[in-house]
Amino acid sequence: MSTVRSVTHDLLRRLGLTTFFGNPGSTEETFLKDFPADFTYHLALQEASAIAIADGYAQATGKPAIVNVHTAAGLGNAMGNLITAFLNKTPLIVTAGQQTREMLLMEPWLTNVDATMLPRPWVKWAYEPARPEDVPAALMRAYATAVQAPAGPVFLSLPLDDWDKPLSGEALLRTVGHRVAPDMERLKSFADILSAASAPALIFGAAIDRGNGWPAAVALAEKLGAAVYAAPASERTPFPEDHPLYVGGLPFAIGPLADRLKGHDVAIVIGAPVFRYYPYVAGGYLPAGLTLLHISDDPAETSRAPVGDSLVADAVLATAALVDLVEKKERPARTIAPLAQRMAPHPARHPDAAPGGKDGVPMAADVFAALAEIRPDHAVLVEETPSNLADLHRWWPITEPASFFTFASGGLGWSLPASVGIALGERDTGRKRPVLMIVGDGSFQYSLQALWTAVQNDLPMVFIVLRNGEYGILKSFAVLEETPGVPGLDIPGIDIVSLARGYGCDAERISDLEALKARVTAGFAGNRPVVIEVPISPDIPPLI
Secondary structure, eight states: OOBHHHHHHHHHHHHTOOEEEEOOOTTTHHHHTTOOTTOEEEEOSSHHHHHHHHHHHHHHHTSOEEEEEOHHHHHHHHHHHHHHHHHHTOOEEEEEEEOOGGGGGGOOTTOOTTTTTTTTTSSSOEEOOSSGGGHHHHHHHHHHHHHSSSOOOEEEEEETTSTTSBOOSOOOOOOOOOOOOOOHHHHHHHHHHHHHOSSEEEEEOHHHHHTTOHHHHHHHHHHHTOEEEEOTTOSBOOSOTTSTTEEEEOOSSHHHHHHHTTTOSEEEEESSOSOOOOSOOOSOSSOTTOEEEEEESOHHHHHHOSSSEEEESOHHHHHHHHHHHSOOOOOOOOOOOOHHHHTOOOGGGSTTOOOSSGGGOOOHHHHHHHHHHTOOTTOEEEEEOGGGHHHHHHHSOOOSTTOEEOOSSOOSSSHHHHHHHHHHHHHHHTOOOOEEEEEEHHHHTTSTTHHHHHHHTTOOEEEEEEEOSBOHHHHHHHHHHTOTTOSSOBOOOOOHHHHHHHTTOEEEEOOOHHHHHHHHHHHHTSSSOEEEEEEOOOOOOOOO
16 A cells, blocks of 8 residues: 555655755654665764755755755754755755644644744745645655756655555656746847947856856857956856956955956846845945846846846856857957966965964965865865965866855855765766865864764765864954954864764874875875864955
8 A cells, every 4th residue: 555655755766866865853754764775865963964965965966955854953953054055056855854743733842833934034935734645746846846946945844644644646746947048138138238348247156057057158258258257255166267268256345346347347247146245345336337237047136136137047048148149359368367377376385485374384375285286187175264265266276167165155064064965976976076175173163073974975085174273254354344352263172183083084183284285195095084184374364
C-alpha cells in the first residue's frame, strides 16, 4: 500500500532531489523512516551549517537542494543562513517537522506555532499542508516556486504523523520554466542608448555567473568597448578579472560609488540590485549627466531601485540579446592598467622585503600573494574575510566562471559551511576542482561544526583561517562611523588548531609563508580537509 511517505519519496526521486542535507530531530524521523537506499543524507551538526552546505551544493551543481531542519528551534538556528540563501537567490526546499496534528491545538512541546510565519520574509513561499494527502502536491509547488525567477528558498512545515497515511496513485510531476525573456521593444531602446553613449559602463552582477553568462558579458563589453565593473559586494564574480576592459568592483556606499562612475555618460546594471549599499556615505546616487539602465529578473529589485530605468528579464538572456542589438564601437584605447600592473607587488612581497606587518607578522596581503604563487589550475575560492577583501581580489583575480563564492547578506557564518557544500558539488558533478576557503578568525566561529561534515566526506579542501584576534571589519566601521571605544571587538584566547582537530581535520598553525605554500600544495594533493591558522598583522584597512 502506498503512503504519503512512499509517494513523496517517489516524487523527490523524479525531481532529482535525492541528496538531503539536515540535522534530524524527533519531529523529522517519521519522514526519514526507511530512508531509500538510492538517497543520500549529509548530516550537519547544526542547522545553520545544514542550510549553508545545501546552498553551496545547489550553487555548485546548478540544481535545487532539499534541507531538513528540526521544527521551530532548528529553523531558528538556520535563519541567518536562510537569509543569505534568499539574497543569494539559491533554490532550496527547506522542510521542518511539525508536531502531531491531533495535538496542535494544545501547542505541545516542539510545536512550531505559526509555522509559516517564522521563516518570512526570507522565503518565497511558506506552507503547512491542510491535509496529509496534500504533502506531495505541496512539495511539487515548492519545487516550482524555488526554481522560477527569481530563484530562492521555500519552506514547508510537515506534521510528523502525516507520513504513514495511505495515499493511492502517484504525485503529479510538472515542469516549469525558470528564465524570463526580455521585452524586446524596451531592450532595443536600451541598446540604442548604449550605442549612442560616448563613454558607456557595464556593471555586471552575480546573476551573470549564476546563469553561465560570462561569454555573453564579454561579447557585449567588447562590442561596445565599454568599461566593465562588478556590482558592489557581488557574491559571485560576473566577468573575468584579467580582461583588459575590467576595471574592478564598485564601492558599496552612495557617494563613493557615484564618484567612481564619473566620466561615464551611460551605465547599465545587469543582474544585480541598484545598488547594494551598506555604510551611509552621503552624496548623489549618480554623477551629473549619467543615464542609468537596469536589468534584473527580480521585480523587487527593479521596483526598489532609487534611480534608473529598469527592465525585468533574465540577465544572461538580456545580455546575449543586447550583443546583437548594440552597434559595434571602435573607441580609443582605454587607460586601464593591465592585470599584471594592477597586481604590482605589495611592498612586503618584494623579493628582498620582510613581511609587511607588525613585528614581522605578515599582513593579509602577504598571505594572499603567497597563496597566489601556488594557485592550482581551476581552483575555486570561497571567502569570508571582509576586512581583507580588497587585497584578496587584488592577489587572486577570478579568471574562470563559477570559481568565486561569498555571501550576499553581509551576515557571517555562511561561507565556511557553503564551501563544504561546494566541494561536495565538485565531487558529485565529477569536476573535482580544488576548493580553497579563506576565512577570518571571527567568521570561523559561527559555523565551524561544518568541518565535521567535510571530514566525514573526505573532502580534499584547504581552509585558511586568518588570525588577527579581532573583528577587523568592525574596527574599520568604527573609523568610518567615528565611534571609538566600542567594546567586544577583540577575540583573544581561541585555539583554532585544537578546534579543527577536535572535528577530525588535519590542522596546524603556520606563520612562515614558504612553509605555508608547501603545506597548502600538499593539502590540495591530499584526500582530507586541512585547516591552517595563519597569524596576520592586526592592521585596520579603510572600509571604502
